[in-house]
Each structure stands twice: as C-alpha cells, then as structure tokens.
Amino acid sequence: MQHDVELLKSKIPLLDYLKRHNWSGCRVGSRHEFVGRCPLHEETQASFYVNAQKNLFYCHGCGRGGDLLRFVQLSLRLNFRDSVAHLKRELHPALFTEGCVLVQAASFYHSQLDRHEEARAYLRKRGVRDEDLISRLLIGYAPGGSLRGYLTEVGSTVDFLAHLGLVDGRGRDSFYRLIVVPCLDSNGNVANLYGRSIDGLPAHRFLPRAKGGLFAWDRVCDSNRIILVEGLFDLMVLWQAGFTHTTCGYGIHLTAAQFAQLCDRSDREVFIVFDSDGNGAGQRAAMHLAHRLRSGGLRAHVVTLPDGHDPNSYFVAGATAADFQACLDQGCRL
Ligand SMILES: [Zn+2]
Numbered sequence: 001m002q003h004d005v006e007l008l009k010s011k012i013p014l015l016d017y018l019k020r021h022n023w024s025g026c027r028v029g030s031r032h033e034f035v036g037r038c039p040l041h042e043e044t045q046a047s048f049y050v051n052a053q054k055n056l057f058y059c060h061g062c063g064r065g066g067d068l069l070r071f072v073q074l075s076l077r078l079n080f081r082d083s084v085a086h087l088k089r090e091l092h093p094a095l096f097t098e099g100c101v102l103v104q105a106a107s108f109y110h111s112q113l114d115r116h117e118e119a120r121a122y123l124r125k126r127g128v129r130d131e132d133l134i135s136r137l138l139i140g141y142a143p144g145g146s147l148r149g150y151l152t153e154v155g156s157t158v159d160f161l162a163h164l165g166l167v168d169g170r171g172r173d174s175f176y177r178l179i180v181v182p183c184l185d186s187n188g189n190v191a192n193l194y195g196r197s198i199d200g201l202p203a204h205r206f207l208p209r210a211k212g213g214l215f216a217w218d219r220v221c222d223s224n225r226i227i228l229v230e231g232l233f234d235l236m237v238l239w240q241a242g243f244t245h246t247t248c249g250y251g252i253h254l255t256a257a258q259f260a261q262l263c264d265r266s267d268r269e270v271f272i273v274f275d276s277d278g279n280g281a282g283q284r285a286a287m288h289l290a291h292r293l294r295s296g297g298l299r300a301h302v303v304t305l306p307d308g309h310d311p312n313s314y315f316v317a318g319a320t321a322a323d324f325q326a327c328l329d330q331g332c333r334l
Pocket of ligand 1: 038039040041048059060061062063064
C-alpha cells in the first residue's frame with residue numbers, strides 16, 4: 001500500500017490534481033508556491049497555500065495541511081484506503097469501465113483455480129482437462145469472500161461492484177463456490193460472467209446484465225457449419241475435442257439477436273445438439289429452432305445423442321470425437 005501511495009503521489013502532482021478539480025491559485029513568493037481560496041472551508045480571503053515542489057498544502061484559515069492523500073481524505077471525507085482507490089481511478093479512468101472491471105474479476109477468478117482443489121476436481125468431473133482451453137477461455141473459480149477485497153484494493157468502489165452485481169446488497173461477493181466462465185461477445189469482450197455451482201443451488205448464475213449474444217461469436221462466425229449447444233460445459237468438451245466451430249446460447253431459447261447471428265450468412269448449416277431431458281423440452285425447442293432456421297433459408301439439423309446424453313455427459317462417459325462426428329452425420333440423414 002505504501003508503495004502505491006508513493007507511486008500515486010509521484011504520478012499525480014498535487015497542483016495538477018487541484019487544478020483539475022477547479023482550484024485556481026496565484027503564484028506567490030518562490031517559483032513553486034501558490035495561494036488561493038481554501039477548498040476545505042468557506043472563506044473570502046485566500047489562505048490556502050500549495051508548494052508545488054514539495055507537493056504539500058497548508059491552509060492558514062482552517063489550519064489543515066498535508067499531501068495529496070491528506071487532501072483527498074479531507075475534501076472527499078474518505079478513509080485512507082478509499083482515498084488511495086479514488087486516486088487510482090483518477091490515474092487510470094479507463095481501467096474502471098464496466099468492461100474492464102469484468103475482465104479484472106474474470107482474471108482474479110482464473111487465478112484462484114489452482115488454489116482450490118474442489119474447483120479442479122469439479123472440472124475433471126465434467127471432463128474439462130485441456131490446460132490450453134482453460135487458459136484461452138479464462139475459466140476460473142469463485143471461492144467467495146475474496147473478490148471484493150481484491151477489486152477495491154485495485155481501485156473499484158463497493159457501489160460500482162454492487163451495480164455490476166459482483167457484490168450483493170450487503171457488500172458480500174455474489175459468486176460463491178462457482179466455476180466461472182466469462183461470456184464473450186462478438187467482439188471478444190467480456191459481456192457477463194457465467195457461474196456454475198460445484199455443489200449447491202442455484203446451479204447456474206449470471207450477472208444481471210446482457211450476455212452478449214452467442215458465445216464467442218467472433219471465433220466461430222467464419223465457419224459455414226456451426227454446432228449449437230445449450231451450455232458452456234457442452235461447448236468446452238466439444239472445443240476440447242476439436243469441434244471449435246461450436247457456440248452456445250446459454251439455454252434452449254435463443255434471443256432475437258442470437259437468432260439473427262446464426263442467420264448472418266445464407267450458406268450456413270447449423271447442427272443443434274440440445275439435451276435429451278426427460279420432459280422433452282430440449283428436443284422440442286431444437287425442432288422448433290431448426291424449423292425457423294430452415295424458414296430463413298439455412299440448413300439445420302437436430303442431433304440426438306445416444307442414451308439421453310448431452311454433449312458434456314457423452315464425452316464424460318467416454319465418447320470420442322469420431323463418436324460425436326458419427327452423431328452429427330446421423331443428424332444430417334434425418
Ligand atoms: Zn482552509
């Protein structure tokens with residue numbers, strides 16, 4: 001923290017900070033001394049002195065003085081820690097946009113993966129083993145109770161984290177014991193975070209914001225053959241097996257924007273591989289979607305996996321890429 005403070009004070013001269021916040025002063029005495037009205041108390045005569053070389057201020061009216069940190073604490077009524085965070089935001093405003101904070105959160109969760117064996121065990125159970133894939137998709141783990149501390153340390157406010165849904169109304173981490181995968185939009189940006197519980201309910205969580213269309217559309221949209229699955233764990237085992245032209249719509253009902261993405265080229269062929277769940281909802285949705293895609297001029301196939309499997313459980317049960325390809329070929333013939 002002390003290192004941060006010295007760095008901030010060297011990067012943000014006190015006089016620059018004051019001028020940026022509408023303080024005006026006249027040069028007096030030495031080249032480095034300025035005087036103006038005090039921003040910390042009401043006054044009609046100028047008694048607030050700034051020494052630009054020493055980066056210090058002193059007010060003869062209210063008797064207060066100190067460095068940049070002290071000024072921020074007094075003027076904004078912040079404690080030391082929040083003042084440091086405030087100055088970090090002043091220095092790098094672009095780092096505190098919604099998109100950047102989501103990336104910081106995703107990177108933090110990714111860094112936690114190897115520290116928690118229960119997360120690694122869950123990924124193994126779901127057939128996700130490829131370290132390259134885990135890195136490329138920035139798959140991570142939210143142990144709970146540590147994200148807020150990390151992000152406020154690097155400069156975010158709790159209010160902003162609550163606005164994003166990363167912390168709840170009580171200021172606690174929202175994601176707890178969840179595998180976390182960033183939802184990538186069509187520009188490769190993190191639009192949302194998907195959380196999958198390793199042991200509790202609810203099983204699935206997102207932040208309260210848009211998901212950014214089909215997953216990682218920019219990485220698959222050049223293909224004229226697309227595999228569409230329900231969830232990210234289906235997608236992961238398929239990418240791992242070489243089917244990298246797979247995307248997912250986070251469920252069986254596509255949004256209008258996701259549907260439009262699938263239809264953005266007329267020579268596209270779509271293989272829909274939804275879960276064969278007991279009540280048949282997945283298969284009905286797949287048939288309906290295939291019909292709509294065909295009406296839009298595309299070729300579309302509903303693929304059924306053996307024994308009621310979904311893509312994830314199929315690979316976990318030992319299926320190979322060749323087995324899955326055979327199912328795709330079978331779907332074409334139906
Ligand atoms: Zn004063």
